[in-house]
Amino acid sequence: MSNPVTRGLKFREPLIFEMSTPGRYAHSLPASASSAPGKVNLPAGFVRDEAPLWPEVSELEAVRHFVRLSQQNYGIDVGFVPLGSCTMKYNPKINEEVARMDGFAGLHPLAPESWIQGALELYWTLERYLAEITGFDCVTLQPAAGAQGEFTALAMFRSRLIARDGNPRKTVLIPDTAHGTNPATCAMNGYKTIPIASTANGTVDPAAIAAAMTEDVAGIMVTNPNTLGLFESDITQIAELVHAKGGFVYCDGANMNSLLGRARPGDMGVDAMHLNLHKTFSTPHGGGGPGSGPVCAVSELEPHLPTPRVVKTDDGYTFDHDRPESVGRVKAFFGNFGMHVRAYTYIRELGCEGLKDATDMAVLNANYVRVRLRDHYHVPFDRTCMHEVVLTDKHQRKATGVQTRDIAKGLIDRGFHPPTMYFPICVPNAIMIEPTESESLQTLDTFIDAMIDVDETARRDPQAILDAPTKTIVGRLDETRAIRKPILRWHPEAGEDV
Numbered sequence: 001m002s003n004p005v006t007r008g009l010k011f012r013e014p015l016i017f018e019m020s021t022p023g024r025y026a027h028s029l030p031a032s033a034s035s036a037p038g039k040v041n042l043p044a045g046f047v048r049d050e051a052p053l054w055p056e057v058s059e060l061e062a063v064r065h066f067v068r069l070s071q072q073n074y075g076i077d078v079g080f081v082p083l084g085s086c087t088m089k090y091n092p093k094i095n096e097e098v099a100r101m102d103g104f105a106g107l108h109p110l111a112p113e114s115w116i117q118g119a120l121e122l123y124w125t126l127e128r129y130l131a132e133i134t135g136f137d138c139v140t141l142q143p144a145a146g147a148q149g150e151f152t153a154l155a156m157f158r159s160r161l162i163a164r165d166g167n168p169r170k171t172v173l174i175p176d177t178a179h180g181t182n183p184a185t186c187a188m189n190g191y192k193t194i195p196i197a198s199t200a201n202g203t204v205d206p207a208a209i210a211a212a213m214t215e216d217v218a219g220i221m222v223t224n225p226n227t228l229g230l231f232e233s234d235i236t237q238i239a240e241l242v243h244a245k246g247g248f249v250y251c252d253g254a255n256m257n258s259l260l261g262r263a264r265p266g267d268m269g270v271d272a273m274h275l276n277l278h279k280t281f282s283t284p285h286g287g288g289g290p291g292s293g294p295v296c297a298v299s300e301l302e303p304h305l306p307t308p309r310v311v312k313t314d315d316g317y318t319f320d321h322d323r324p325e326s327v328g329r330v331k332a333f334f335g336n337f338g339m340h341v342r343a344y345t346y347i348r349e350l351g352c353e354g355l356k357d358a359t360d361m362a363v364l365n366a367n368y369v370r371v372r373l374r375d376h377y378h379v380p381f382d383r384t385c386m387h388e389v390v391l392t393d394k395h396q397r398k399a400t401g402v403q404t405r406d407i408a409k410g411l412i413d414r415g416f417h418p419p420t421m422y423f424p425i426c427v428p429n430a431i432m433i434e435p436t437e438s439e440s441l442q443t444l445d446t447f448i449d450a451m452i453d454v455d456e457t458a459r460r461d462p463q464a465i466l467d468a469p470t471k472t473i474v475g476r477l478d479e480t481r482a483i484r485k486p487i488l489r490w491h492p493e494a495g496e497d498v
């Protein structure tokens with residue numbers, strides 16, 4: 001395989017390791033007595049046998065190396081990322097400015113309560129905002145992601161069932177449109193899952209819940225709107241059926257972007273839900289960096305929330321550690337506090353009316369994409385959707401042999417990040433698009449034109465799409481090898497031919 005960084009370039013500067021020249025360096029530090037060779041008294045076990053293999057380069061070479069790497073990243077600040085269910089909305093820069101204020105960014109996690117009253121006020125207030133937005137009584141900001149929020153809430157259900165009946169029950173119902181984290185969450189909490197097939201309409205039939213719900217079932221995990229972008233309009237009846245047998249209703253809140261300011265899961269019979277601050281509340285998804293998955297719950301579950309809780313007293317804000325029924329801590333300190341500052345800023349910036357507008361635009365944009373693409377792509381559930389729409393490759397696959405994967409690669413050549421592919425798994429070869437409220441009509445039209453161009457090119461010259469991408473640094477990978485034998489760094493011993 002040729003070196004991805006240099007694909008197509010006849011002349012190129014050497015890569016940073018190739019450029020390494022003994023004695024070249026990027027720093028100018030004064031000589032220090034303690035760091036002079038032979039002066040450091042490290043225990044034998046900590047001393048290296050050989051020098052680390054680091055490139056020896058100048059400052060300019062190091063800067064170019066990292067800036068080039070940064071230019072190889074596609075992100076929301078570079079272009080549209082239509083990943084369905086992931087909600088890749090714009091992360092306003094004011095969020096960053098506020099999160100970088102000394103009083104927030106410079107806090108020590110062990111600072112005494114009296115020094116961090118402002119931070120605790122923000123924490124407490126954000127919990128109240130999220131409770132109000134979702135229609136619940138209490139919130140914990142501790143979980144670090146949606147998946148951890150799910151885990152926390154199911155642990156709370158389990159604790160509650162044990163406290164109430166002395167029996168955590170055995171299973172949880174999960175519709176077939178669910179994200180993979182839902183069954184994983186159940187397994188981590190010791191529950192088996194019972195899959196519930198969606199109807200031809202794309203939603204859950206209350207009759208299926210009535211048939212499956214027994215006193216062995218701890219509850220249901222339902223995503224609303226579901227990952228087909230369709231609102232589960234029988235949610236209230238489903239909740240009644242689950243409650244009638246003593247179970248709890250969990251809402252996977254990853255799709256809250258279609259409800260914000262307009263409807264509240266807490267009013268629909270749901271007992272607990274998570275929010276993904278990095279989806280709905282404009283905090284960065286962060287290239288592996290911190291997310292945040294607060295859990296909102298009804299008052300019956302409040303004693304089981306993670307400890308400690310931030311509480312408001314006459315003397316200010318303080319931590320309550322005295323919570324004997326709590327599921328315990330799920331994250332060090334307060335969770336990812338920097339994300340809380342950003343989400344708080346987003347809510348304050350938009351206000352009630354702004355949140356409603358965001359929801360309306362997100363839903364309008366998804367429907368615009370659906371209607372403009374329906375003559376070119378198969379839309380399995382072609383009715384008004386919420387904030388995302390699912391297409392498939394059915395038309396292209398039959399007529400041209402081009403499949404979902406190839407459509408994704410064709411889009412990359414046309415300058416766009418692909419949508420979510422092959423998910424939800426109940427739709428064969430799904431292509432799931434979520435435009436969010438952030439994108440302009442011009443961007444949506446350009447994206448739609450690119451999708452149409454992929455379709456038309458596939459019909460005219462399928463090989464052109466099967467060969468895509470041709471304009472990227474990396475060509476089509478051997479996907480099996482990439483997963484099983486990933487090569488994630490430059491190997492000096494193998495040179496550029498790895």
Ligand SMILES: *Cc1c(COP(=O)(O)O)cnc(C)c1O
Pocket residue numbers: 085086145146147148178179181223227252254255276291293
């Ligand atoms: C993103 C997502 C999750 C998991 O959330 P993370 O924050 O990535 O852990 C769960 N369910 C649905 C439907 C999602 O889209």
